[in-house]
Amino acid sequence: MTAVRSESTELSASSASLRFPPGFVWGAATAAYQIEGAAAEDGRTPSIWDTFSHTPGRVRNGDTGDIAADHYHRFRDDVALMADLGLGAYRFSVSWSRVQPTGRGPAVQRGLDFYRRLTDELLDKGITPVATLYHWDLPQDLEDVGGWTVRDTTERFAEYAEIVAGALGDRVPYWTTLNEPWCSAYLGYGSGVHAPGRTEPEAALKAVHHLNLAHGRAIGVLRSVLPATAQTSITLNLHQIRPLTDSAADLDAARRIDAVGNRVFLGPILGDGYPADLLDDTAHLVDWESLVKDGDLAEIGRPIDLLGLNYYTPTLVSDGRVQTEGPAAPRNDGHGSSDYSPWPGSEHVAFHLPPGETTAMRWAVDATGLRDLIQRIAREHPGLPMMVTENGAAYDDYISPEGQVNDPERIAYLHGHLSAVHQAVSAGADVRGYFLWSLMDNFEWAYGYSKRFGAVYVDFGTQRRIPKQSAHWYATVARANVLQDLPEEDGKS
Numbered sequence: 402m403t404a405v406r407s408e409s410t411e412l413s414a415s416s417a418s419l420r421f422p423p424g425f426v427w428g429a430a431t432a433a434y435q436i437e438g439a440a441a442e443d444g445r446t447p448s449i450w451d452t453f454s455h456t457p458g459r460v461r462n463g464d465t466g467d468i469a470a471d472h473y474h475r476f477r478d479d480v481a482l483m484a485d486l487g488l489g490a491y492r493f494s495v496s497w498s499r500v501q502p503t504g505r506g507p508a509v510q511r512g513l514d515f516y517r518r519l520t521d522e523l524l525d526k527g528i529t530p531v532a533t534l535y536h537w538d539l540p541q542d543l544e545d546v547g548g549w550t551v552r553d554t555t556e557r558f559a560e561y562a563e564i565v566a567g568a569l570g571d572r573v574p575y576w577t578t579l580n581e582p583w584c585s586a587y588l589g590y591g592s593g594v595h596a597p598g599r600t601e602p603e604a605a606l607k608a609v610h611h612l613n614l615a616h617g618r619a620i621g622v623l624r625s626v627l628p629a630t631a632q633t634s635i636t637l638n639l640h641q642i643r644p645l646t647d648s649a650a651d652l653d654a655a656r657r658i659d660a661v662g663n664r665v666f667l668g669p670i671l672g673d674g675y676p677a678d679l680l681d682d683t684a685h686l687v688d689w690e691s692l693v694k695d696g697d698l699a700e701i702g703r704p705i706d707l708l709g710l711n712y713y714t715p716t717l718v719s720d721g722r723v724q725t726e727g728p729a730a731p732r733n734d735g736h737g738s739s740d741y742s743p744w745p746g747s748e749h750v751a752f753h754l755p756p757g758e759t760t761a762m763r764w765a766v767d768a769t770g771l772r773d774l775i776q777r778i779a780r781e782h783p784g785l786p787m788m789v790t791e792n793g794a795a796y797d798d799y800i801s802p803e804g805q806v807n808d809p810e811r812i813a814y815l816h817g818h819l820s821a822v823h824q825a826v827s828a829g830a831d832v833r834g835y836f837l838w839s840l841m842d843n844f845e846w847a848y849g850y851s852k853r854f855g856a857v858y859v860d861f862g863t864q865r866r867i868p869k870q871s872a873h874w875y876a877t878v879a880r881a882n883v884l885q886d887l888p889e890e891d892g893k894s
Contacts, residue, residue, distance in 0.1 A: 418883050418884065418885050418886070419819075419820065419823040419883065419884040420882060420883050421823065421826070421882050421883070421884070422826065422833075423882075424833075425832075425833065425835070425882055426489055426490050426529070426833060426834030426835070426836075427488060427489045427490065427834070427835060427875075427879035427882070428488055428489060428490030428491055428492055428529070428531065428835070428836040428837070429483070429491060429492070429836055429837045429838075429839065429840035430491075430492035430493075430531075430790060430791055430836040430837065430839060430840065431472070431491075431492070431493055431494070431839055431840050431841065431843065432493075432494045432536035432537070432538075432580070432843075433493070433494045433495060433496035433499070433538060434448065434450045434466045434496065434536070434537070434538045434844065435466065435469060435470075435839075435843035435844045435845070435846075436469050436472040436841065437466075437470075437471075437472045437473045437496060437499075438467060438469040438470065438471045438472065438473050438474070439471075439473035439474065440466060440467045440468075441467075442473065443499070443509070443511035443512060443515070444499070444502055444509035444511055444512055445496065445498055445499040445502065445509075445512060446498045446502035446541070447498065447541040448496070448497065448498045448538035448596075449537075449538065449539045449540075449541055449548070449589075449596035449597045450537065450538050450596045450846075451465070451466070451467075451541065452541050452544075452596065452597070453595070453596035453598055454466060454596075456598070459598060459847065460846075460847050460848075460849045461847065461848050461849040461851050462849050462850070462851065463849075464844065464849025464850050464851075466844040468861075469843060469844045470841055470842070470843055470844075470859050470861070470864065471864050473515065475864065476518070476519050476522065477522055479840075479841070479866070480519070480522045480526055480528065481526065482857065482866060483523075483526065483528055483840065484526040484527070484528060485868075485876075486856075486868065486872055486873075486876040486879075487876045487880040488528055488840075488876075488879060489527075489528065489529060490528060490529040490530075490531050490834065490836070491523055491528050491529070491530060491840070492531040492532075492533060492575075492577075492836050493519065493532065493533065494532075494533040494534070494535070494536035494580065495516055495532060495533070495534055495565055496512070496538055497534075497535065497539065497540050498538065498540040499512035499515065500512040500513055500516075500561065500564060500565060501561050501564060502540065502542075503540060503542040503543075504539070504542050504554075504557050504561070505542075505543075505557055505560070508564045508568070513564070513565070513568045516532075516569060517569065520569055520573060521572070524572060529574060529575070530569075530572065530573045530574075530575075531574075531575040531577070531836075532565070532569060532575065532576055532577065533577040533578075533579075533580050533636065534562055534565060534577065534578055534579070534619060535558070535578065535579045535585075535615075536580040536581075537580070537581075537584065537589070537595065537596065539585075539596075539597075543557060544597050548590075548597060548608070549585060549586065549589070549590065549607070549608035549611050549612055549615075550590065550604045550607045550608055550611065551607075551611070552611060552614070554615065555614045555615040555618055558615040558618065558619055559615070559619055559621070559622050562578070562618075562619040562622045562623060563622045563626060566622065566623050566626040567626055570623075570626055570627045570628065570631065571628070573631075574630065574631055575631070575632045575634070575707075576623055576627065576631060576632065576633050576634065577634045577635060577636050577709055577790070578615070578620060578623075578633070578635050579612060579615070579616050579619075579635050579636065580636045580709075580711075580790075581636060581637065581638040581711060582609065582613070582616070582637070582666060583637065583638050583662060583666065584638065584736075585608065585612055586605050586606075586608035586609040587609075587743035587744070587745070588736060588737070588743050589605075590604040590605040590607075590608045591604075591605035591741060591742065591743040591744075591745060592736065592741045592742060592743035593739055593741055594736065594737035594738070594739050595737075595846060595847065600739070600740075600741040602686050602742075602745040602746070603687050603745075605743070605745050606683055606686055606687040606692075606745050607687060607692060609665055609666075610692050610693060610697070613666065613669050613670060613701045614697055614700060614701055616635050616670065616701065617670075617700040617701035617702065617703050618700060620633055620703040620704075620705060621700065621703055624703075632706040632707055633705050633706050634706060634707035634708060634709050634788070635666075635705060635708065635709065636709030636710070636711055636790045636791070637663075637666050637667070637708070637709065637710065637711065638711040638712070639662075639663050639666075639667070639710060639711075639778075640659070640662045640663055640715075640716040641712070641715045641716060641770035641771070641773055641774045641777075642655045642658050642659050642662070642663075642715075642716045643655065643715055643716065643718070644717075644718060644719065645717055645718065645719035645753055648720075648723070650719070650720035650722075650723045651718070651719045651720055651723075653720065654719055654720045654721075654747070654750045654751075655718050656678065657678075657682055657744075657746070657747040657750060658716065658718050658744060658747055660676055660678050660682060661679060661682065661744055661745060661746060661747055662716075662744070664679060665679055667781075669698055669701040670701060670702065670705070671702065671708075671782055671785070672702040673702075674698050674702075675689065675693070675698075682746040682747065683745055683746040685746070686745055686746055707786045707787065707788055707833070708782075708785055708786070708787050708788075709787070709788050709789075709790035710774065710778070710787055710788070710790060711789075711790055711791035711792070711838075712770060712771045712774055712789065712791070712792055712818075713762075713764055713791075713792065713793070713794070714735060714760075714764035714765050714767060714770065715755060715765060715767050715769075715770035716734065716735075716752065717753040717755045717765075718751065718753070719750070719751045719753065720749065720751070721749050721750060721751035722749050732751065732752050733752045733753055733754045735752075735762065735763070735764050737847055755767060760794040760795050760796060760810075760814070761795040761796050761797050761852055761853075762794075762795050762852060766814055766817070768814075768817035768818045768820065768821040769821060771789070771792065771818050771821045771822065771825075772821035772822070772824050775787060775789075775821075775822065775830045775832060776825050776828060776830060778830070779825070779828075779829060779830035779831065784831065785831065786831045786832075786833050787830065787831060787832050787833065788832065788834040788835070788836070789822060789832065789834070789836065790836050791838035792815075792818050792835065792836075792837065792838060793811070793814070793815070793837050793838035793854050794810070794814040794815075794854065795852040795853055795854045796808055796810050796811055797853075798842075798858055798869060800858065800860075800867065805867075805870070806867055806868075806869040806870065807869070807870045808869045808870050808871045809870065811856075811869070811871040812870065812871045812874050812887065813887065815837070815871065815874075815875065816884065816887050819835065819878065819884050820884065822835060837875055838854055839854045839856070840855060840856060840857060841855040841856070841857040841858075841859050841866065842854065842855035842857065842858055842859040842861075843855065843859070855869070856869055856871050856872035857869065857872055
């Protein structure tokens with residue numbers, strides 16, 4: 402067997418400044434449950450993440466999002482901080498149970514008012530609001546009657562989309578239906594490391610289809626409510642998958658993970674339907690013929706204006722059944738520890754940690770994965786505009802005796818990945834923006850407050866905000882629309 406060539410893990414160094422296209426959008430992103438807090442205020446009721454985080458043993462240290470970064474009460478200060486950092490756009494998500502507490506029926510205006518005030522504050526500071534309708538926080542009432550495993554949730558989501566678009570559509574120019582439905586389906590219903598914590602492969606695949614269908618129905622609603630100038634999208638955490646070797650078994654492992662991880666969304670959303678190999682790989686788990694009703698694929702495939710891409714690290718796989726000695730094959734896929742796989746129909750695939758530098762999440766640092774992913778989409782779907790809607794890294798940040806947070810590793814990570822975006826753009830990809838994950842440290846799902854992705858340090862005990870060195874560096878890039886070479890001491894690019 403021949404190992405994957407080392408060229409795939411290196412970006413060529415550049416000695417020149419890299420200028421991005423005119424109008425390139427520079428922003429940062431957050432999610433409602435991770436930062437808002439105010440979990441029981443102004444009519445908000447529990448989401449699946451409230452229930453999950455309050456269940457003993459589900460989240461590290463028993464952390465919850467009850468207070469988080471208290472953004473609900475501090476949003477004006479946070480927007481002022483964004484303005485100070487020169488951000489052109491802010492990608493936020495709306496809490497479904499804050500707007501529609503049971504997931505059905507009329508809106509709670511106090512909940513909508515928060516997002517109206519947030520949007521107005523952003524616009525007042527010259528920051529473009531970018532709204533995501535769903536970032537994993539399904540109202541618990543809907544999960545109690547089946548959640549994403551039942552078709553009715555797609556109808557409820559369409560109604561919710563109409564409510565939010567009706568309230569904010571005259572001021573928000575960019576709309577995303579779902580953030581990372583892969584995580585909602587497979588981590589929530591497959592491996593159980595995310596809310597609602599179920600471990601049922603069939604349920605995970607049903608959730609995939611219903612999330613896809615919810616997206617399509619929401620696109621239809623958004624198009625009927627929003628101005629013609631509004632941009633609609635979905636954000637996918639697509640996996641840049643590489644086989645450990647060029648053996649037939651490892652190549653098939655990569656194919657399988659690409660099917661269940663990428664093409665299960667790309668196919669129907671971009672009008673090609675579900676791939677035949679995916680249906681074959683998972684036929685023993687779900688009856689696709691009865692799951693996918695007449696008209697579903699047409700609805701899912703409604704045209705979108707943009708595709709959002711989230712990327713952090715590449716995925717290295719092999720066929721775990723091909724083993725001659727040693728312990729059982731690992732599942733080092735970076736998605737939390739569980740006895741249950743988030744890859745239905747591909748439970749035998751082994752995941753490996755690529756060699757080299759890693760982040761605090763033990764994710765490999767490899768910017769070529771982002772470049773290759775963008776170029777793949779550009780090649781397979783010519784003319785499709787894209788935005789990098791999440792990219793960033795967690796490191797073990799701390800406040801120095803001088804009161805600063807120095808994070809050269811994050812700066813090097815961002816520099817490398819922005820260089821990768823520029824390479825893809827230079828090769829012809831239509832990438833229109835980049836959103837740093839995350840604006841601030843937050844509740845990092847099952848990791849609680851133990852992992853810090855933010856450009857802004859949050860002292861959760863006092864809620865003090867301290868922009869990290871990387872925040873100031875990113876602000877310089879965003880204002881100039883130019884990526885300069887890193888000084889040697891800041892790390893390699």
